Amino acid sequence: MTTRIREFIKQVRDCKTAAEERAVIAKESAALRTLFKQSDGKSKAASIAKLVYLHMLGYPTHFGQMECLKLIAQNNSNSYAEKRIGYLGLMSLLDESQEILMLLTNSLSVDLNSKNDFVVRTALGALANLCSTEMARDLSMDVRKLMLSRSHPIQEKAVVCAVRLIQKCPELAVEFKDEALALLDLKNNCIVSLHGTMLLGVEICKHEPEAVSWYADKLDVMVRILRKCIMQPVVRTCFIQQKILHLMRVIGKGNTDLTDRMSDVLAEVASKTDPSRTAGSSVLYECVRTIIETGSVGGLRVLAVNILGKFLGSRDSNLRFAALQTLKRVVNLDANAVLRHKSVIMLCIKDTDISIRTKALELAFELVSEKNVEVFMSDFLGFLDDDDSHFKTELVGKICLVVETFAPTPIWYIDIMTEVLLRAGKYVNESAFRSFAALISTAADDQGYAVKKLFSIISYEPEKSNEVLLILSLWCIGEFALELTEGEDAVTSSEIVSVFDRVMRSGGSTKVVIEYALTALVKLSDRYPETAPRIKELILGYNASSHLEIQQRSCEFRRLFNHQKILPQVLEAMPPILSGVAEGEGAEGAPAAAGEGADLGSAPAAAMADPMGDLLSMDAGGAPEAAAASGGDLLGDLLGGGPEPAAAVPAPAAQPQADPLMDLLGGGGGLLATPATPGQAGDMLADMLAPAAPAAPALPTITPHNKDGLVVEFSFEKDAAQPASTLIRARYTNVGGGQIANLVVQCAVPKYIQLKMEQASGSALAPGTGAEIRQMIAVTNTLQGQKPLMMRLKIEFALDGAPRSEMVEVRDFPAGL
Amino acid sequence: MIRCFLVINNFGKPRLMKFYERLSNEERQRVIESAYGLVSKRLEDLCNFVEDDSLFGGETQLIYRHFATLYFIVICDKAESELGILDLIQVYVETLDKSFENVCELDIIFNQQKAGLILDQMVTGGLVLETNSQEIVSKYKELERNMKQQERELKSPVASSPRTF
Secondary structure, eight states, rough: OOOOOOHHHHHHHOOSHHHHHHHHHHHHHHHHHHHSSSSTTTHHHHHHHHHHHHHHOOOOGGGHHHHHHHHHHHOOOOOHHHHHHHHHHHHOOSOOOOOHHHHHHHHHHHTTTOOOOHHHHHHHHHHHHHHOEEEHHHHHHHHHHHHHHSHHHHHHHHHHHHHHHHHHOOGGGGGHHHHHHHHHHHTTHHHHHHHHHHHHHHHHHHOTTTTHHHHHHHHHHHHHHHHHHSSSOOHHHHHHHHHHHHHHHHHHHTOOHHHEEEEEEEEHHHHEEESSHHHHHHHHHHHHHHHHHHTTTTTTHHHHHHHHHHHHTTTTHHHHHHHHHHHHHHTTOOOOHHHHHHHHHHHHTOSSSSSHHHHHHHHHHHOTTTTTTTHHHHHHHHHOOOHHHHHHHHHHHHHHHHHHHOSSSHHHHHHHHHHHHHHHHGGGHHHHHHHHHHHHHHHHTTTHHHHHHHHHHHHHHHHGOOOOHHHEEEEHHHHHHHHHTTTTTTOOOOOOHHHHHHHHSTTTTOOOHHHHHHHHHHHEEEOOOGHHHHHHHHHHTTTTTSSSHHHHHHHHHHHHOTTTHHHHHHHHOOOOOHHHHHHHHHHHHHHHHHHHHHOOOOOOHHHHOOOOOOOHHHHHHHHHHHHHHTTTHHHHHHHHHHHHHHSSOOOGSSSHHHHHHHHHHHHHHHHTTTTTTTTTTTTTHHHHHHSSSSSOOSSSOEEEEETTEEEEEEEEEHHHHHHHHEEEEEEEOSSSSEEEEEEEEEEEOOOTTTEEEEOOSOSBOOOOOOEEEEEEEEEEEEETTTTTOOOOEEEEEEETOOOOOOEEOOOOTTTTT | OOOEEEETTTTEEEEEEEEOOOHHHHHHHHHHHHHHHHHTTOOTSOOOOEEEETTTGSSSEEEEEETEEEEEEEEEESOHHHHOOOOOOOOHHHHHHHHHTTTOOHHHTTHHHHHHHHHHHHHHTEEEEEOHHHHHHHHHHHHHHHHHHHHHHHHHSSSOOSSOO
């Protein structure tokens, strides 16, 4: 037996713990389900009310949908109360069930033609709330009839309902033409249905370009209504006034004749509306928008902008917000008018309210142009000391964008960006960072200025610098060091090295900074041979670094010093980065950066990993180019010269970049095929080699599974000493668009086969990265020759968080295993 | 267009919700949660508008008002006038006050249907229908009368015409 609704709500509210609440609700849901199964119609209305309450609390209620429909479908004379609760329930409970929607369409069409006005009203309300495209098509005729109904409540609901139908199904817009225009001419229109009529007008004009002229013919009617509204208290008429103004805006755009005819009434609204209440101000804003967007000129426009100015200075934060919002809408139409309020807008950026601050900031940046950028920038830099990190990220992002777009001179660009990097380095995003680096590399005349400026910061004011600034400075010094030792304020090469020494020793320098410093140092050693011994010493100091990437780099550079012949080419300065090229390099660098992130393990800030991978890959990209220039014999040199294969690939492999490495190995394949035995799995080089030459595939590779983006491939190896055993190298890759996580593959084999599986190399595969997971499976077929190899795989993983499980029978192993 | 109208208490419990867009129950709960997260940490003297692009796939604004223990929240698209919506919330609360006599959270908890029906007189299908609180009250009373009359008719065996006017 179910309880009464009031008691039920009380019970739920009395629950002390979530578990208790769940228990009460589970009990009640069960009771409701049983009740719905019984066929007597009593007390079901109350049950639906309970379901609505349950739904609001977030519990499943789908089982109630049918019951709502049953209530709606009753058609005896006393059914209004039940219909009402049925519709109410359905409005909350309905989900995407097609069957229910179809049944509902039938019930609605019956109810729209009901003789009971209340039923018609409820049905119209429900249709407006639940409308789908199909329903809009099926029921548009019924709604059109009701739009001109004599009963006001029905009429107003029908008009609003029509707006909804058009929203859901725009091609219906034309059909409503006659009714929509007839509504405007009705003598005894009530305010509410007029509001709907205007809404309808706006909606029709949106979808039907011709409709603008239909409504233009009715302008006089609209003006008359608007005049009538001004006479009444604004609280009653604010919505209709807003909508008339909106519709006027739609039809008046670009039509000077109409605009002139409107201007009188607009001026009247603007001057007579009392802005002291919210309703009044909302009308004023709409009026201002209409004035500005229809392109009115002269006094009216000045009036409009002045109204906004007044609100900007208002104490009420809501008004200020709305003023900013409106200004932002009109800024494209008349930037000069908005510019007059610049000082107030700047004050708003310092407001305590983040909504207002963000709006004002957006507006201020819309106002920036080539002419005023320098004035604005000094203001913007003043906001950099804000504490809110979200706001600061936005501010810095916008500053960088503006600087990039409007910078009058490269020197100015360099000054501002250095200032931003100094004061808010960690908020500078990757692309701004990259464009700054690109600018320095292309602006040949101002390179010296930039490098000197950066150098002076890190050498004289090291306490002010931060990671991002350091990275940029080190990179620039590495690339353009020659500029530093020339011209005024020249420094000596040993001073530069001393600064590097200090930066690297400083406790605050992160691993990424040290990596950059190492690369820059190597380049310096080439520019200033006299410093080479000291640099070598510095680099050697990191040979035993506990950090893999740093150690690897320092060891590689050490080897590089032994190849004096190729040093100059490898360490040549980067060619100027063109923005477009930088993008391309960025894409190429992405996998490298990802691989590096995994290597580092220490996870530097994500934003940092990227520009770094990028800059480094540019390094690496530059090196092979140099290599290509000096011809193929260098290649032979590289591969033949080194005693150990791992070290034989020096500078270009500073970054594990797949492509150039493959090229190198492809060229000297014969030489390297032997050392790349499967035994050295851990070795980076062998890793790179494995996909290129999958262990001399005498046996074909098979693909037992390729579904949901997950591809499982098996390749095979045989040991000549043990013919019965086979080593299966399983390789899992993600070719789909989804994120694969928690991948577990299990094998089952018949009794005559012995199986040994090793741990997989990972369990997650991001889409589009080309990442792969490997796993070794060793099988021994004890009945080799009599029975074939077979196994069953159970593959479990989560695709974008949704668990998947697959069973695969693998029978298509190559013969003879 | 208004996407949804929510009444949430100070602790994030929903007290009334009307969605004018079809969403699954989970999505609705998520909207409620994030809306509460946005408004609950704002101080009293700040403005009543918040923009958040994570709700309903962007291009929406959240307009709210805080009365005693309840947040009245409207999420709508940018075509709605924010001050107008603010006024709408005011009208709704005034209307509730008129029909419950000093409305409080408990009234809404135990009379959700009534609160919902009143809202239905003001907003239909996400569009504002009526903003005069007297009109709204009288329309609601008319509905109530009709219901009561029907109940009486159910009890009495003599059936009269269902048309009341």
